[in-house]
Amino acid sequence: MTPEEMETRIVRYGDLKPCRTAFIDAHTPGSDHKENFTIIGGGVSESPDQHVHIKDTPGFNIGAAGQPPKCRNSLHSHRTAEVFYVLKGRWRFFWGRWGTAGEVVLEEGDIFNIPTGIFRGFENIGTDYGMIMAILGGDDAGGGVIWAPQVIEDAKDHGLVLGENGVLYDTKKGQTLPAGVCPMPLLSDAELSAFPEPENDKVVRDYVARYWDMMALAAKRPCQVIGETGLLKDRPGFEVEFLTRGSLPENAYKLSAHEILMVMRGHWKLGWAGGEKTLAPGDTCAVPPGLEHTLVPAMSGEASLFRVMNTADKAGPTWTN
Structure with missing residues (x-):
């Protein structure tokens, strides 16, 4: 790409x-x-x-x-x-x-x-x-x-x-x-x-879910916000994760699902074999399934984003356990 x-x-x-x-x-x-x-x-x-x-x-x-x-x-x-x-x-x-x-x-x-x-x-x-x-x-x-x-x-x-x-x-x-x-x-x-x-x-x-709670929970691994095991347990046809600089994969990764990156705070570098893009607060990026890529904060300081991924669950009424 x-x-x-x-x-x-x-x-x-x-x-x-x-x-x-x-x-x-x-x-x-x-x-x-x-x-x-x-x-x-x-x-x-x-x-x-x-x-x-x-x-x-x-x-x-x-x-x-x-x-x-x-x-x-x-x-x-x-x-x-x-x-x-x-x-x-x-x-x-x-x-x-x-x-x-x-x-x-x-x-x-x-x-x-x-x-x-x-x-x-x-x-x-x-x-x-x-x-x-x-x-x-x-x-x-x-x-x-x-x-x-x-x-x-x-x-x-x-x-x-x-x-x-x-x-x-x-x-x-x-x-x-x-x-x-x-x-x-x-x-x-x-x-x-x-x-x-x-x-x-x-x-x-x-x-x-409150921002600073998610920041604490995502200090070392992604915080699942919406999903079957998330803070807000639901299966609405997508999952939402919250990521900070401490919860990012160390190496390049790829997903089989669509991955939508929605930047909350800080600037982020999205890299792949074909190039690199910088994402700023308020930007939305649709990473296609199967694309191997890296994601890292572009500078020091507070950095956070929401990651939304499609699932096989039916998009219907809110699910309760």
Whole structure:
């Protein structure tokens, strides 16, 4: 593989292209300044304007959300995994039918494997623009987003209508639903009753891992964060590991799985027989299966990254033992 070919498999943080109309709440006050990014795979964007950096998926999707202070993402649910880690800022995640069942605050480097089948939302509670990176289960990311009814109703009041085909139409731009396409129906009370509202302590205990805990656990070997034996025991169709300078293989290695490197802190050198690339915080690199390579920090100081690998497990609801 040439350096030029490898560069096509790297999405640089500084090259990310945002979409400001990706979801139904794009015009709703309080949510109208967020930016969404699709890094690997199409994600769950409802807008044809969303730019996709790498279209081929390794069994899961990689995306990101950027928001200024006090901006929030509205209550929604997914049928497959939605995992976030905080790259920049301080974020509050909340869940439940009205967003009042529980909440947790995440700092930089913390990771949250949000249980499938619950309504969830999040907001930037920091003092500057924040960024969270996302891993979504499945090649098609579970078939889209399920919105809480009040989100759809609020969006309609501000000019955005979601069709039953999963596409957004902006009435402020004169767009209307195509012939034969009805608006996305609201969930009934019976359907809403099927969405659980887990207790706060259980969610924080079983689905959240803290950055400095992972740093300590990865001092000598990779820390499995999400997996059957991970800190957050789950089998959503992928595994997540956390690596520091002390947990890296001493020699060149190769994997049979797709290996997605997502840099948290520090600069890293990725080397292979055809060349070398440097990865910076916020960069995402898709290392192809079977490529023998080395991975080392490029300089002294704090260095950490998340490594995501596809598995044979079905991308479905959160697994519990």
